[in-house]
Amino acid sequence: MEKYINIIQDSYSGYWRYLKYELISINHWDNYFYGLIIISLIVWGLEIVFPWRKNQSIFRKDFWLDTFYMFFNFFLLNLIVLIALSNTAATVFNDILSVVGLTLNDLQLFKVNQLPKAASLFIFFIVSDFVQWNTHRLLHRFPLLWDFHKVHHSIKEMGFAGHLRYHWMEPVIYKSLLYIPIAIIGGFDVQDVVLVHFFTIAIGHLNHANLGWDYGPFKYILNNPKMHIWHHAKELPPNSIYGSNYGITLSLWDYIFKTDYVPHNGRDIELGFEKDEEFPDQFITQTFYPLTKKKEETTS
Template sequence: MEKYINAFTDSLLNTLDYTWRAMTFDVPWYTNFFWGLTAISLLVWLLEIAFPWRKDQSIFRKDFWLDTFYMYFNFFIFAIVISGVYEILGVLFNDLGITAKSFAIIDIASWPMWAQLLVFFIIIDFVQWFTHVLLHRYEFLWQFHKVHHSVKEMGFAAHLRYHWMENIFYKPLKTFGVMILGGFEPEQAYVVHFIAISIGHLNHSNIKITWGPLKYIFNNPVMHLYHHVKALPDGHRHGINFGISLSLWDYIFKTNYVPEDSGTIELGFPGDEEFPKTFWSQITYGFVKPKKKQPSN
């Protein structure tokens, strides 16, 4: 038991220490996710201001500050809290004889760095796409994913507006993706993480980008806006356009749908007018049964 307690404590303190050092510029810029996230956010926000797709949408759109808080909460505050739990699970798996190479299909450690990063990017993106599909398909998971779909006006910060339980679902499957690669994460994996953050921010931004012919490979704001459409098209009751960074999975598995590109569609989900509006009520949603409004006399 002491081993697990020490693993939890050490991981918690190490994550807290890293976050503080990142905030105080004591981490190299190319691995500094705190200021990297901040810089990418500011850049995409400036692009939204300079080249707005929906011109009647305010610079400080609806829930702008709530979504901004979600970014730092999910990326850092929750990461600090949960890091110890993940470390305990790692120790437990090791005790059970399950190692990082237990499910290895390929070992990319000896490949050129560009090939490592490319395969790492593709595998992790597919795992995230598959997880995203599950969040829509199963009602228990959808209850948590509703937080992300409660966005009514799209902007860059909506990218990281999601229930903390999604971290619980994504992390193990992403770890499994790494295990498929021989338990190996490329030394320069931070490049992939920053690319994914940038693409995710752009996909949720108020900027009209389609990438031309590359739209069949890379996700884009027009395609992703329809993922958030309130009225789903016939034959797609579980959702459409599940792509994270890559759109090709949707085209392969026939979950793509982009009928037009005006950007004027209504966002949300049926019944979202009753969905909680505050941060605390949203992050407890799925566990606490919402109070029903009393009918007015």
């Protein structure tokens, strides 16, 4: 147990040093902090110049709440939870394997770092996006997970910052389910993965932006604003009580597994979920919503 406590402590101090370095260092291209800001400003600028819903304010409903979520989830959440969780989970997983005389290297299907860099990044992107697509489906199908995911679906007006409006438990679930498949094909260079991460952030921002784009024939490969708005539709598709269009970066999985749904131009559809008017509208109350809801159900 002491080993795991030390890992958590080292993770916190190490990430805090890294975060301070990101804030004061602007001379390296893979700076996550300023990379997020640049991507956000570019996509926000596109919203302003090419607005799809022209009656929507530049500072739309919950703009500042979503902006807070964006920085909290992208940086502070990593400091508070994810780095320590990931490092501890990796050690626990390795310790379990050691009981049966195995190491993580024994489980690796191949050495991805022996492939050309472009091929290894492509594999990382495809595997992680497919796992996240499946995880997203689970968030809609299981009531407990859906209570966490409601934070994201409480968005009533789409905008770039809504991309990172989610409950802190979501990345815990995503990271946990993603860890093993990525570990099995491991060997990724962290700096190289930054390229994939910036790309997925840009696509995610665009998907939630006030833009009416579908990328033409590429809509069957890439998730896009015209498709993703239907994922946020308050009225569910007639053939699924769990929603549709679960794609994170790629729309490909939805078309392959028949979870796609774009019946018509969705520019003016109502967003949200059933009884969303009863859902809290502040960060703290949204954070504790799954617990308070459970308590209310128990006492009622």
